[in-house]
Amino acid sequence: MTGHEKISTGVSRRRLLQGAGLGLAGLTLPKAVGAARAAGAGLVPAPNPADYVLKVQRAEINPDGEKAVPAILLNDRLPGPELRFTEGETFRVRVENHLADQPTTVHWHGMLVPDVMDGVPDISQVAIAAQQSFVYEYPLLQNGTYWYHSHFSLQEQLGHSGPLIVEPKDEPLAYDRDYVIFLADWLHSDPYEIIPGLIKEGESQGMQMDAGPDLADVDYPSFLLNGRGGKNFWSGAARPGERVRLRFINGSASSYFKVMIDGHPLTITHADGPAVRPVEVDWFLMATAECYDVLLTMGETSATIHAEALGGAGQALGVLHAPGTAPKVNAAKPKFGPRQLAYDQLQAPEPTGTFAKPDRVYELTLNGDMRKYVWSIDNQVWPDAEPMIVKRGELVEVSMKNTTPMIHPMHLHGHFFRLMLPGLDPRFAALKHTVNVAPEETLRFVFLADNPGRWFFHCHNLYHLKTGMAREWIYEL
Numbered sequence: 001m002t003g004h005e006k007i008s009t010g011v012s013r014r015r016l017l018q019g020a021g022l023g024l025a026g027l028t029l030p031k032a033v034g035a036a037r038a039a040g041a042g043l044v045p046a047p048n049p050a051d052y053v054l055k056v057q058r059a060e061i062n063p064d065g066e067k068a069v070p071a072i073l074l075n076d077r078l079p080g081p082e083l084r085f086t087e088g089e090t091f092r093v094r095v096e097n098h099l100a101d102q103p104t105t106v107h108w109h110g111m112l113v114p115d116v117m118d119g120v121p122d123i124s125q126v127a128i129a130a131q132q133s134f135v136y137e138y139p140l141l142q143n144g145t146y147w148y149h150s151h152f153s154l155q156e157q158l159g160h161s162g163p164l165i166v167e168p169k170d171e172p173l174a175y176d177r178d179y180v181i182f183l184a185d186w187l188h189s190d191p192y193e194i195i196p197g198l199i200k201e202g203e204s205q206g207m208q209m210d211a212g213p214d215l216a217d218v219d220y221p222s223f224l225l226n227g228r229g230g231k232n233f234w235s236g237a238a239r240p241g242e243r244v245r246l247r248f249i250n251g252s253a254s255s256y257f258k259v260m261i262d263g264h265p266l267t268i269t270h271a272d273g274p275a276v277r278p279v280e281v282d283w284f285l286m287a288t289a290e291c292y293d294v295l296l297t298m299g300e301t302s303a304t305i306h307a308e309a310l311g312g313a314g315q316a317l318g319v320l321h322a323p324g325t326a327p328k329v330n331a332a333k334p335k336f337g338p339r340q341l342a343y344d345q346l347q348a349p350e351p352t353g354t355f356a357k358p359d360r361v362y363e364l365t366l367n368g369d370m371r372k373y374v375w376s377i378d379n380q381v382w383p384d385a386e387p388m389i390v391k392r393g394e395l396v397e398v399s400m401k402n403t404t405p406m407i408h409p410m411h412l413h414g415h416f417f418r419l420m421l422p423g424l425d426p427r428f429a430a431l432k433h434t435v436n437v438a439p440e441e442t443l444r445f446v447f448l449a450d451n452p453g454r455w456f457f458h459c460h461n462l463y464h465l466k467t468g469m470a471r472e473w474i475y476e477l
């Protein structure tokens with residue numbers, strides 16, 4: 001059975017939406033679906049037209065001007081095409097797998113989808129086989145800056161990712177320009193050699209690996225901003241005095257970025273999609289897979305955007321410049337001001353929940369064996385790990401104690417969680433989908449189990465995920 005057939009009939013599509021448990025009563029089905037149902041049994045209605053078609057294909061590209069390497073791209077672009085919708089619309093995207101030899105999927109990162117649209121092989125869908133297609137379709141119940149990527153093996157590292165923007169029906173912010181800034185890390189070698197290399201390194205270094213905090217375990221030769229690196233930098237036009245909205249997405253496989261813009265304070269307006277109370281900073285750290293929207297007022301004819309990889313291995317660069325002037329890049333190491341965004345500055349503008357006592361508590365430890373390069377949650381190495389059980393309607397509290405010397409960007413599928421930080425009013429806890437857990441740190445979040453299904457929860461460092469740092473939530477009936 002292919003998902004394509006299942007979705008393209010009005011009856012099963014309706015069942016799919018009702019089964020999602022997303023409170024869709026009153027949802028109006030598109031006209032085409034109603035007509036097809038009226039035509040009666042025995043007729044197979046034409047599939048709903050997709051708003052976008054994403055073709056997954058191999059390519060050879062040279063995004064930093066240094067080396068041509070094999071890639072897996074969507075519509076031959078790096079990053080993949082910007083998908084833009086308005087809240088309340090139906091998301092409908094056909095993914096065509098033109099790979100000759102590998103399945104693929106697309107995960108819509110941060111989106112509140114029915115689980116069968118979540119794109120995780122063996123959990124929420126059967127991967128799209130080579131030369132097959134699948135239509136992802138779901139109602140858009142939220143707005144903000146999100147992204148998408150393959151959840152199959154290491155395809156994401158090869159370029160299989162892109163931005164997904166959902167605009168609100170009425171935009172409360174005023175700005176003159178709106179740019180997506182998609183950050184990535186880029187290899188000049190085969191990503192499938194990374195893990196064997198790290199295991200070898202662990203064996204030869206022995207106990208030294210436990211010496212202290214470690215900020216990055218992959219040596220990347222390049223970091224990309226909107227698919228460009230090196231001298232081939234991205235630029236966007238902005239006149240002095242204009243308000244510019246930048247939608248930062250950390251679409252890297254395993255890098256954190258320190259982000260600043262020469263000469264410009266940044267007002268953080270959104271974190272991981274939802275709005276936060278605006279806060280002005282000099283710079284912010286982005287964990288892998290996090291998203292931040294910022295506003296700035298263009299003050300000069302040219303300003304360089306710096307995204308320096310944590311650990312100092314390099315930076316991704318871009319330039320905002322006045323139209324008609326040549327973009328000038330400042331490739332020097334960035335100088336970070338004193339005001340760094342902290343998680344406890346992220347506060348929701350409206351209450352996101354109450355003081356209610358959780359119905360269920362999970363106290364998890366994040367573990368790893370650096371020498372063997374095996375990562376785990378509660379010493380369970382995915383896929384050899386027990387599912388974590390919740391029931392619909394429960395308030396679930398999760399604490400994560402990081403017992404490893406590495407940073408872990410932990411990501412929950414299918415739900416926002418409320419980040420619970422000491423000293424903050426929990427009613428205004430920010431909604432997030434990804435959070436950095438630093439070495440020795442314990443972080444706590446709460447989520448409402450309101451989206452029945454099977455959901456992945458994992459470290460978004462692709463190599464930690466691949467070597468076991470993941471668990472599955474299952475809704476019990």
Ligand SMILES: [Cu+2]
Pocket residue numbers: 375407408409459460461464465469
């Ligand atoms: Cu990790």
